[in-house]
Amino acid sequence: MNSQSSLMFQIQPSSGTPIYRQIIDQVSRLVISGFLKPGDELPSVRQAAGELEVNPMTISKAYSMLEAGGVLERMRGKGMIVASGQDSSKDIRKRLEIIRPILEEAVTQAGQLALPKESIMELLSELLEEKNE
Amino acid sequence: MNSQSSLMFQIQPSSGTPIYRQIIDQVSRLVISGFLKPGDELPSVRQAAGELEVNPMTISKAYSMLEAGGVLERMRGKGMIVASGQDSSKDIRKRLEIIRPILEEAVTQAGQLALPKESIMELLSELLEEKNE
Amino acid sequence: MNSQSSLMFQIQPSSGTPIYRQIIDQVSRLVISGFLKPGDELPSVRQAAGELEVNPMTISKAYSMLEAGGVLERMRGKGMIVASGQDSSKDIRKRLEIIRPILEEAVTQAGQLALPKESIMELLSELLEEKNE
Amino acid sequence: MNSQSSLMFQIQPSSGTPIYRQIIDQVSRLVISGFLKPGDELPSVRQAAGELEVNPMTISKAYSMLEAGGVLERMRGKGMIVASGQDSSKDIRKRLEIIRPILEEAVTQAGQLALPKESIMELLSELLEEKNE
DNA sequence: GTGGTCTAGACCACC
DNA sequence: GTGGTCTAGACCACA
Secondary structure, three states, X not given: OOHHHHHHOOOOOOOOOOHHHHHHHHHXXXXXXXXXXXXXXXXXXXXXXXXXXXXXXXXXXXXXXXXXXXXXXXXXXXXXXXXXXXXXXXXXXXXXXXXXXXXXXXXXXXXXXXXXXXXXXXXXXXXXXHHHO | OOHXXXXXXXXXXXXXXXXXXXXXXXXXXXXXXXXXXOOOEOOOHHHHHHHHOOOHHHXXXXXXXXXXXXXXXXXXXXXXXXXOOOOOOOOHHHHHHHHHHHHHHHHHHHHHOOOOHHHHHHHHHHXXXXXXX | OOHHHHHHOOOOOOOOOXXXXXXXXXXXXXXXXXXXXXXXXXOOHHHHHHHHOOOHXXXXXXXXXXXXXXXXXXXXXXXXXXXXXXXXXOOHHHHHHHHHHHHHHHHHHHHHOOOOHHHHHHHHHHHHHHHHO | OOHHHHHHOOOOOOOOOOHHHHHHHHHHHHHHHOOOOOOOEOOOHHHHXXXXXXXXXXXXXXXXXXXXXXXXXXXXXXXXXXXXXXXXXOOHHHHHHHHHHHHHHHHHHHHHOOOOXXXXXXXXXXXXXXXXX
């Protein structure tokens, strides 16, 4: 039964961001948001590679960097699991810090475009509503 | 020494986005916002390269792409100027479209982090206020 | 329940060194130091595997390699015992040779870090004192 | 003139530790010890690969991980340099912390071998003297 | 010129 | 079965 794993990752092959980065970002966010909890197993390198139709090394690279970043742990002979230290921070403020940089960039761009605060807030509100639909 | 030009561009050398892209985006936004008007001269390739401590080829590439995009025009002997057709769009909606992609990305990330709408709106509001100070 | 066996081994699952190596090294040192004497029984594969929460194959592999190295002997129906030829060497110099490699590695690293002899000696001295407390 | 670069790295191809790890460790220690200072350029991937006779990807992997660890910075189109934040800590205590783990392991092994403190100290002293010769 | 990414395929160590 | 390492070779983005 591998329906879980095929749902776990989604990649856009012809996106600007490299595949291994897409995987790293997704896993990181799944862990932080609590969808993946400490001890949860990840799909094996070969399995993920097969389903995503990419080279196993690409998956392996992503896993290695997630391990280096302390997000995953290697269970020798078994596979990769979410690291024990990785409690999903229920603290919203910590998670907010993660999206702060991109919002800061948006604010910078808005400034250069001389956009009024109200318009930006309104657009963001719309986009957030669309997401929920 | 053209003091305006040294204020005109700002690049972050160790950012993820390539330098030529940073320049293109900034010039585009300055034009569309009306900071730069049709006929305004841009700093010469040499000057910009010197001040930004960047390879002249990089500036040249950015200018060429802006020219190809119809934002700038090449005046023989004078350098680059803002193209005549480039009216600053007073229409806020058009300018809003430019920051839509980055806000969409922020919304995507926020979704994966399971962040509530209110928190994001609040953070954006704070950042916009900081900007004005 | 053999309380001795649970004290006998200690493994660090997320260490760099493989589990079977950790077991081999520990048993070897315990034998050479005299903690384990010729004829002493070792915990059964199953028991050790259960207590260490490790794959029985891993224990078995370690025991087999210790047998091949002449440290252990296989007693039919009784399991593994310390080999008869294995006298604890009272000769300190022989035992010192065993920790020589790791000290050599420490010295190499210290050299690359440009650390003075005195500092290293002092740190080692502290660590040895802590151990005794 | 590449005599400098050929002196910079040394690898033992048939060592147990992977090549990319050997490079990471060496660069890290060279930076920490002050042999490499912030802004110093490293040999290019292709150059290092050629001299060490290994695949360029192996070097690239090491550089990437050093960048991820904040030791190196990527100068786009140029090459890798030592990161600006990487001041060699003149503080000996900080550098001592780096060799603490291996000394701790040595102490653990010495304990299992029932070795007296004096013998260990003496052996370390000898090894440190040999190094200086 | 620089490094980055990906592929295909091989071999190894560990459990 | 698991992941790790390395090679050879290709193509791309950036300066």
